[in-house]
Amino acid sequence: MKDDPQTAKPMFDTEKKCEFERDPKTFIEKTIRDYVASSPANRLECFGGDPIFEPPIVGYADGDDPIFEQFKEVVHEDHLTPREILANSRTDVRGMEAPVAGAVSVVALALPYNKETLRVNALEKEGPSLRWNHTRWKGQEFNDELLRHVISVLEGIGIAAVAPDQTPYFRIVRPPEPLASTWSHRHMAFAAGLGTFSLNDGFITPKGIGVRCNSFVINAKLEPSGRPYAGHLANCAFYAKGTCGVCISRCPGNAISKEGHDKLQCLKVLHVHQKPWLEGEHGPGYIGTYAGCGLCQTGVPCATQIPGL
Numbered sequence: 244m245k246d247d248p249q250t251a252k253p254m255f256d257t258e259k260k261c262e263f264e265r266d267p268k269t270f271i272e273k274t275i276r277d278y279v280a281s282s283p284a285n286r287l288e289c290f291g292g293d294p295i296f297e298p299p300i301v302g303y304a305d306g307d308d309p310i311f312e313q314f315k316e317v318v319h320e321d322h323l324t325p326r327e328i329l330a331n332s333r334t335d336v337r338g339m340e341a342p343v344a345g346a347v348s349v350v351a352l353a354l355p356y357n358k359e360t361l362r363v364n365a366l367e368k369e370g371p372s373l374r375w376n377h378t379r380w381k382g383q384e385f386n387d388e389l390l391r392h393v394i395s396v397l398e399g400i401g402i403a404a405v406a407p408d409q410t411p412y413f414r415i416v417r418p419p420e421p422l423a424s425t426w427s428h429r430h431m432a433f434a435a436g437l438g439t440f441s442l443n444d445g446f447i448t449p450k451g452i453g454v455r456c457n458s459f460v461i462n463a464k465l466e467p468s469g470r471p472y473a474g475h476l477a478n479c480a481f482y483a484k485g486t487c488g489v490c491i492s493r494c495p496g497n498a499i500s501k502e503g504h505d506k507l508q509c510l511k512v513l514h515v516h517q518k519p520w521l522e523g524e525h526g527p528g529y530i531g532t533y534a535g536c537g538l539c540q541t542g543v544p545c546a547t548q549i550p551g552l
């Protein structure tokens with residue numbers, strides 16, 4: 244949004260508003276893609292400025308889809324519905340009145356990792372490469388910035404939108420409760436037709452499991468993408484065909500078995516077994532509060548595709 248030179252107040256961008264009304268999904272996707280392509284924050288400074296992420300895939304869900312109520316059972320009782328998070332943040336953050344009038348939609352994104360990052364992490368056996376570690380932390384910073392940008396563009400044309408994990412309503416649910424959160428991006432991506440879960444819990448999209456996920460809620464009607472799969476585990480070869488299981492042996496800490504993903508064991512690998520990576524024992528330069536692992540998302544048949552396609 245531009246500033247009015249007379250008043251220094253932001254000017255309403257009528258041209259952009261018309262563009263949104265003509266084709267809201269194209270408008271949103273163009274805003275996302277342009278930022279992914281041009282933002283210096285989507286760059287691995289220490290690796291020659293390579294992009295952290297390739298262009299994302301985007302999916303849409305109706306915010307009143309009954310599946311969001313089901314997520315209160317399969318994720319956590321405090322998991323928010325899209326309408327709840329929009330109403331909460333409008334009331335508290337902007338002093339507006341809940342409940343939200345009009346249609347509510349979810350926009351979900353899957354951002355594929357740079358191919359070189361996938362390649363080098365696939366060579367690792369015990370812990371993450373430096374490039375994966377930087378992708379984990381710089382990539383999340385970029386993800387947050389991307390949504391702040393998209394939301395400010397939408398607000399500039401009078402459309403309310405919120406990034407739930409950047410509000411005070413977001414929290415990670417920690418032990419002794421089962422690990423979860425009050426806004427799970429992967430469940431949003433599932434609802435928006437981007438893919439399914441897997442043996443190791445990772446989310447497999449048509450661009451593979453080698454993606455970071457993100458999602459936001461918007462006070463507008465966007466045609467839902469539909470869910471082109473038979474169930475919540477359909478894209479994983481282990482469940483779909485009884486084959487594969489490669490991620491079991493990729494895991495350096497025995498957190499994956501034929502019974503699935505042991506989240507507490509995975510947490511222990513991230514924070515305890517892989518502490519030496521943060522302490523410089525595998526070379527200098529590791530950042531963040533844990534090194535990042537991700538061995539089950541690289542060097543696996545589902546890394547860049549739905550396996551078997």
Ligand code: B12
Pocket residue numbers: 313317318319379408415422423424425426427428429430433440441443444445446447452453454455456457475504506507509510513535536537539540
């Ligand atoms: C808490 C958390 C963790 C915890 C717990 C992970 C977990 N499985 O929940 C720990 C610390 C173990 C963890 C580890 C990692 N994480 Co993490 N984590 C999160 C966080 C913050 C919340 C996840 C959450 O809410 N889970 C909720 C629980 C309930 O999910 P779930 O058990 O997988 O869901 C199952 C049930 O719902 C069940 N189910 C049963 N019935 C039904 C019915 C229906 C209809 C459906 C849909 C499902 C369903 O199926 C699901 C799969 O088994 C998200 C960010 C976010 N806000 O979403 C990132 C996130 C999940 N992590 C991510 C990553 C990359 C990692 C790590 C590689 C570490 C790293 N480098 O960051 C490892 C990989 C672990 C793995 N194999 O998945 C990515 C996943 C990307 C992907 N392609 O899947 C996310 C989405 C972050 C992001 N922004 O991209 N993580």
Ligand code: SF4
Pocket residue numbers: 441442443445452478479480481482486487488489490491543544545550
């Ligand atoms: S490696 Fe194989 S078993 Fe593991 S998640 Fe990918 S497709 Fe499923």
Ligand code: SF4
Pocket residue numbers: 443493494495496497498499504508509510512513535536537538539540
């Ligand atoms: S992130 Fe690492 S420790 Fe956790 S399940 Fe995947 S391979 Fe195992």
